[in-house]
Amino acid sequence: MSEGLEVRALSVRYPVGGGVFAQRRDVAAVTDVSLQVVPGETVGIVGESGCGKSSLARALVRLAPVSAGRVCWDGQDLTDLDEDAFRKMRPDIQMVFQDPFASLNPRMRMADLIAEPLKTHHPNMPGSERRKRIAQAVDQVGLSMEMAGRFPHEFSGGQAQRIGIARAIVLRPKLLICDEAVSALDVSVQALILALLKRLQSELGLAILFISHDLAVVRHMCDRVVVLYLGRVMEEGPAGALLADPLHPYTRALRASVLSRDPGVSRGRRPPAIGDDLPSPLAPPPGCLFQTRCPHAAPLCATDVPVQREIVPGRSVACHYAENIAADPGWRPGNQTEVGTSCRMRSA
Numbered sequence: 001m002s003e004g005l006e007v008r009a010l011s012v013r014y015p016v017g018g019g020v021f022a023q024r025r026d027v028a029a030v031t032d033v034s035l036q037v038v039p040g041e042t043v044g045i046v047g048e049s050g051c052g053k054s055s056l057a058r059a060l061v062r063l064a065p066v067s068a069g070r071v072c073w074d075g076q077d078l079t080d081l082d083e084d085a086f087r088k089m090r091p092d093i094q095m096v097f098q099d100p101f102a103s104l105n106p107r108m109r110m111a112d113l114i115a116e117p118l119k120t121h122h123p124n125m126p127g128s129e130r131r132k133r134i135a136q137a138v139d140q141v142g143l144s145m146e147m148a149g150r151f152p153h154e155f156s157g158g159q160a161q162r163i164g165i166a167r168a169i170v171l172r173p174k175l176l177i178c179d180e181a182v183s184a185l186d187v188s189v190q191a192l193i194l195a196l197l198k199r200l201q202s203e204l205g206l207a208i209l210f211i212s213h214d215l216a217v218v219r220h221m222c223d224r225v226v227v228l229y230l231g232r233v234m235e236e237g238p239a240g241a242l243l244a245d246p247l248h249p250y251t252r253a254l255r256a257s258v259l260s261r262d263p264g265v266s267r268g269r270r271p272p273a274i275g276d277d278l279p280s281p282l283a284p285p286p287g288c289l290f291q292t293r294c295p296h297a298a299p300l301c302a303t304d305v306p307v308q309r310e311i312v313p314g315r316s317v318a319c320h321y322a323e324n325i326a327a328d329p330g331w332r333p334g335n336q337t338e339v340g341t342s343c344r345m346r347s348a
Contacts, residue, residue, distance in 0.1 A: 003074050004038040004207055005060070005093075005175055010069035012052070012059045012231070016282070027281045029055035030231040032069070037175065042201065042208040044222035044239060046215065046254065050278055052231035053211045057179045060209075061093055062086065073175075091121050094168035098180035100160035104152040111148035114138065114166050121171060137170040140203070141196060158189035162196070169200060175207045176200075182217065194221060215258055219243050227251050230281060230289045233308055237315030247317045247326050249294045288320065296325055298333035 012030035017023055030052045037043045045053045058064035060071055071078045073093065078086060097103040104113055114134045118125055125133075135145055141162040152160055161181065168176060178197065182190040194217065201208055212218050218225060218239060225242050227235040227250065235248040246252045279285055285292045291301035300320055308318040311326065324331045 004041070005036065005209070006070075006072040007033060007035045007060070008070040008072070009034055010056070010059060010071065011067045012055045012064050013067040014055075014065070025282075026067075028231055028284065029064070029281065030059065030228075033226075033228070033231070033233055034069075035226050035233075035236070037207045037209055039174065039207050040201070040205055041224070042210055042222045044218040044225040045209065045211045045228060046213065046218055046225060047228035048254075048278055049213065050230075050281070051228045053213075053228055054179055055231070056228070057095070057177050057209065057211055060177060061090070061095060087121075091117075091171040092173050093175045093177065094171060094173040095177045095179060096161070096164050096168055096181040099184050100157060100164045101152055103164055104160060106152050109149050109151055110138075110143075110155075110163055111145075113152075113163055114170050117167055117171050133170055137166040140169060140200060141166045156189075157185050158192060161185065161193055165193075165196065165200070169204065172204070173206070175209065177209045177211070179211045180213070181210075183212065183214065190217070197221070215243055215255060227254070230279065230284055232289055233316075233318060234290065235315070235317050236308075241315065247311055247315060247322050248290075248319050249296050249325060250290045252329070253293075288318075296321055296332060 010030060010033045011028065013026040013028050015024055016027050017025055033052075033056060035043065045056065047053055055064050059066050066079055069079070073089060076089065078089060081089070108116070111134055114137055115130060118130050118133060122130075134148075138145055138148075143159065143162055143166070147155075147159075152163070155163065164181075176197075181197075182193050185193060197208065198221070200206060208221075210218065210221050212221075222239040224237065225235075225239045226233055227242075227248065229250050234250045235242060235246065237247075242251065243255060246255055279289070279292060285302070287303045288294070288297070288301040288306050291297040294301065298321065304320065306318045306320045308316050310316045311322050319325070321331070321333070
């Protein structure tokens with residue numbers, strides 16, 4: 001078992017309904033997801049809103065229930081640890097949330113906000129050491145201790161997110177989970193926060209799990225990318241290769257949905273739509289989850305769940321016809337000889 005984060009066949013389900021007239025049932029937010037993040041690496045999680053990205057992130061730190069599977073950290077299985085044992089591991093894995101103002105207590109001053117994790121996890125730390133760690137974290141994120149007495153509403157969005165990052169790194173973690181950490185910020189501020197995260201990763205040796213819907217940001221930040229759709233992995237591989245030449249129809253559609261920066265191109269040629277809205281997680285399609293929106297769907301896709309498998313070295317895809325589509329992006333069932341189909345897992 002290697003160092004870093006290892007997620008094995010993780011599933012997250014939420015109970016819904018159960019009222020007077022509604023029968024209680026479970027909705028699958030994440031299904032059978034496996035991934036790994038090694039020290040010093042940045043792995044991106046991408047997909048549309050509602051595809052399970054945040055549920056996956058929250059499950060890793062027990063903010064969402066793990067229904068099945070394993071979460072391992074540095075060889076230690078965290079899944080079955082009791083609360084006291086998990087609490088001891090908690091400083092190693094920290095989160096940076098999407099909305100900095102929602103994640104900061106508006107009644108606390110900056111210094112107290114950054115001190116809070118130290119007081120929680122290191123209650124016996126001498127005050128002098130705690131003040132030193134706070135000042136160090138403040139300096140590392142590009143703020144000043146002259147701001148120590150200010151409340152969150154006195155900061156800009158970018159500054160507030162720097163406080164959130166300082167709260168995370170003050171515990172000297174090994175893994176930082178960034179859940180849409182720059183999506184609420186202006187583009188110019190995003191660039192500064194991304195540069196900060198890259199610098200901190202280099203200086204502190206952090207592993208980063210970076211969740212975003214912005215493919216340009218993911219390409220800039222990440223070494224590898226995992227593509228989620230309705231809670232399942234559709235494709236995984238090196239960021240540059242995956243985003244430059246996607247193998248799964250869903251990843252191709254995500255890339256096509258990004259408007260060109262050239263206004264003339266955007267006006268003259270609109271990107272192809274995926275088609276239809278995202279299906280409800282309460283009633284997911286049978287077989288391949290993407291089959292109701294996929295331009296390459298065949299009868300097999302409506303009955304059999306595709307197995308994620310390696311198509312080219314270092315790149316895996318969950319698609320029955322990935323080889324056909326890779327050989328011919330315009331391929332449709334029946335219009336050419338099939339290159340081959342995947343091993344198949346019959347849907348329940």
